[in-house]
Amino acid sequence: MRAESTNGAGSGGMMQRAAYAAMGVALGLSAIKAVAWWWTDSVAMLASLADSALDFAASSLNALAIRQALTPADREHRFGHGKAEAVAGLAQAALVAGSAIFLLVQSVGRIIEPRPLAYEDWGIAVAVISIAATLGLTLYQRMVVRRTGSLAISADYLHYVTDLGSNLAVLAALGLVAGFGLMWADGAFGLFIALTIGWGAWSILGQSFDQLIDRELPDGERERIREIAEKVPGVIEIHDMRTRMSGTSIFIQFHAVFDGDMPLAEAHALSDRVEEAVMAAFPNAEVLIHSDPSTVLEERRPLAFVRG
Secondary structure (H helix, E strand, O other), X not given: OOOOOOOHHHHHHHHHHHHHHHHHHHHHHHHHHHHHHHHHOOHHHHHHHHXXXXXXXXXXXXXXXXXXXXXXXXXXOOOOOOOHHHHHHHHHHHHHHHHXXXXXXXXXXXXXXXXXXXXXXXXXXXXXXXXXXXHHHHHHHHHXXXXXXXXXXXXXXXXXXXXXXXHHHHHHHHHHHHHHOOOHHHHHHHHHHHXXXXXXXXXXXXXXXXXXXXXXXXXXXXXXXXXXXXXXXXXOEEEEEEEEEEOOEEEEEEEEEEOOOOOHHHHHHXXXXXXXXXXXXXXXXXXXXXXXXXXOOOOOOOOOOOOO
């Protein structure tokens, strides 16, 4: 995901505030869900409790990863520390997958041997509170992701969207048990939550892995870079483009073909104009341009597209 234009300091502060907000919401929801599970003995509530507890652990990890990712580049890390976000994403995926497996086993057992619940009204009240708190948090996180492109906040956002679904499932399960005596609904909705959590873990894993193995930007973004560069007067064409992401930073490099008779100083100035044009559209990018004279023939790698 590409971030909207925003300055680095403001972007970093926004990411940190979002991480701390997520920690606070997850901790509060974990506390009230623990009490609600103790009262109701609902496996759906247990599933939602486990989801919130893992969200707190993942958000805490995110806060540390974001702090590391925002550390400026140094002598040993010339490309910065942005991949700390992707490493944190892998850890989150492992935590969430483990939770999904545990809840899957618990839910299947409750479907096979349903149990009566207690204090369903209290459980329903807790579910409603959880839905309101989680909805507010996800709306804020979505805004932060749109403005910063942060993988860590995006992963957290997926967690809490999943949590929102689990809270709705708890509400439905308790409502069916309390209103219609359908005790199997508790285990069935717990199973649904477990499968939803597992899907969320897979999504986080994919995004994190893409960054760690330096996957190219989407084809649409790469085509946009080519169009921007080739619209700069004096640029004949570009080729051999390579792109990758590290946290919220984008690294772009390509060869640009200029008139072979152009003086070196003029070619340098033209390269600067191309760099400025690309960075205007991709403000978090670092652009490296190799100037090729049109009079020199060389083997060129085409602007290959890798995905839609």
